[in-house]
């Protein structure tokens with residue numbers, strides 16, 4: 001496997017009325033090409049702060065105060081906003097929970113997919129339109145030629161999230177960061193979107209950092225799992241190992257919260273598919 005992302009001793013702090021608060025407390029992890037790493041943990045454990053640190057999208061009161069984030073040997077910590085914008089357009093893309101807030105309601109779908117192609121890849125409007133239609137096809141949107149003329153509110157939640165994924169993939173990023181992208185969707189659509197991300201990862205050889213608090217989602221999509229608690233990594237390992245032999249009591253607690261799962265740790269996820277395989281056979 002080829003190393004894509006290396007995070008070392010990352011400390012991310014927020015300035016608050018009470019002083020500096022460390023949301024991320026010196027975490028280290030790696031992501032290989034073609035690998036999905038899920039970051040799991042309860043609300044407030046620092047998952048989003050980690051994702052936003054990698055993207056260089058921390059809010060104004062947030063700051064990386066220590067550590068290193070290397071993307072293919074390029075150090076991201078300390079880059080200017082302009083340099084980071086370049087990297088976000090080309091190398092790293094992000095998808096969020098609520099596509100309605102990320103899509104601009106006053107522009108057509110077509111306009112919003114064309115924009116990054118014209119800006120970052122210098123395509124003409126005509127070229128960008130053709131590529132947009134291909135991208136919408138790739139993410140499973142029917143009648144793409146019609147859809148590019150529509151506005152976000154004319155699409156269902158699942159279709160909007162597919163549009164967001166198409167936009168995120170437009171510049172063929174090497175790293176996709178997904179922060180709870182399926183939380184707002186119903187279970188069937190959620191499963192389709194997870195399959196789509198997984199297929200596109202395979203086709204494009206992307207690395208994926210997937211933030212979620214849902215262990216059912218982890219079972220569907222993760223290769224490796226990083227468990228965060230109070231800004232620290234308490235456990236990291238292969239998805240099968242984490243589900244079948246969780247080491248940390250906090251991880252065991254997270255697994256216990258998965259519905260319809262037997263309480264005995266040997267029976268974790270019986271009946272739940274991990275990448276289409278029964279966990280019992282691995």
Ligand SMILES: Nc1ncnc2c1ncn2[C@@H]1O[C@H](COP(=O)(O)OP(=O)(O)OP(=O)(O)O)[C@@H](O)[C@H]1O
Nearest residue numbers: 014016023042043044045046047048049050059061
């Ligand atoms: N803009 C901010 N200013 C101050 N503190 C913040 C800010 N954003 C997050 N925090 C704090 O940082 C900690 C980590 O938050 P973060 O959003 O990374 O958690 P999370 O694991 O992603 O949670 P969730 O699942 O709810 O999104 C929390 O204690 C949170 O209150």
